[in-house]
Amino acid sequence: MIVQTPDWVKHAVFYQIFPDRFAQAAIPRKKLLSSDRWEQWDLPPSLQGYKGGNLWGVIEQLDYLQDLGINAIYFTPIFQSASNHRYHTHDYYQIDPILGGNPAFEEMLKAAHQRNIKVVLDGVFNHASRGFFQFHDILENGPHSPWLDWFKIEGWPLSAYDGSKPANYVGWAGIRALPQFNHDNPQVREFIMEIAEYWVDFGIDGWRLDVPFEVKTPGFWKEFRERVKAINPEAYIVGEVWGDSREWLDGTQFDGVMNYLFAGPTIAFTAGDRVKMELVEGPSYFPYPPLFAKEYGEKIQALLELYPWEIQLTQLNLLDS
Secondary structure (H helix, E strand, C coil): CCCCCCCHHHHCCEEEECHHHHCCCCCCCCCCCCCCCCCCCCCCCCCCCCCCCCHHHHHHCHHHHHHHCCCEEEECCCEEECCCCCCCEEEEEEECHHHCHHHHHHHHHHHHHHCCCEEEEEECCCECCCCCHHHHHHHHHHHHCCCHHHECECCCCCCCCCCCCCCCECEHHHCCCCEEECCCCHHHHHHHHHHHHHHHHHCCCEEEECCHHHCCCCCHHHHHHHHHHHHCCCCEEEECCCCCCCCCCCCCCCCEEECHHHHHHHHHHHCHHHCCHHHHCCCCCCCCCCCCHHHHHHHHHHHHCCCCHHHHCCCECCCCC
8 A cells, every 4th residue: 555644744843842841821811720839940840749831831932942943842641631741631622721721722723833833732542530521430430330331440349549459440551540441442432533533623733642552452543543634634643652663554553653763772872871771771762782883873774674664754753752
């Protein structure tokens, strides 16, 4: 088959924004949630605290971003959540009120597009949160909940918060705060597809998919691509897959992946023995041991031979995330 990927991505320079820590609005906004509980901006962040960064602040920094030479932004999750990183989604149709809600996002998207800056959102579709309406209904109503088959429940009573007991439902990486969807349920599948369609129709330029390799349901990502591309053929679909990604890069699913097979060798070559081992031994992209030019060239050549050239042009090449 002929592999087709979005032309704009082939010339894109991305800037990743973690909204809570990027910028606060200097100009007061009516619909901006304020608090005297924000952590002090210049101090190191804590695990659960909020700095209070928001999308109005991003709008005020768009000229700065443009001056850097970027023409695309990838946002880590921005949907309503009860965590500063927002991988614990409560509502996929609402931008987090701390970030300024849907009005701030609409204004930001418009302002970005006026500068020819594309906007890609983080799609956390493998799991939700304990605050997600359907899961919360199960917490309240137990086996009587109509949403029971949306998740993978293994016992009663549901142990959602008691850390002294093992979790009795499937959570991502065993984390009970992140109940994993049952993607084999047609209702769940349709729910996620409609979210993807809604925001592409709203005007976003693509999806970065969180841990998509966790979704085992046959044909899921093929349908995702078909439905997204039916709205915008130039929408970018990029998966967070750390290793050999040929399974997803056959032209029927993703346009690219977060290219850690580029990141690891490049760090090992450029940083050499200056890499801090305690920071990289856990993640699986192996920016060590140090590489010299010959070995680096061999690894990059092998990577270039792994995927079709049309895919190589739309990989999300990164050094850090």
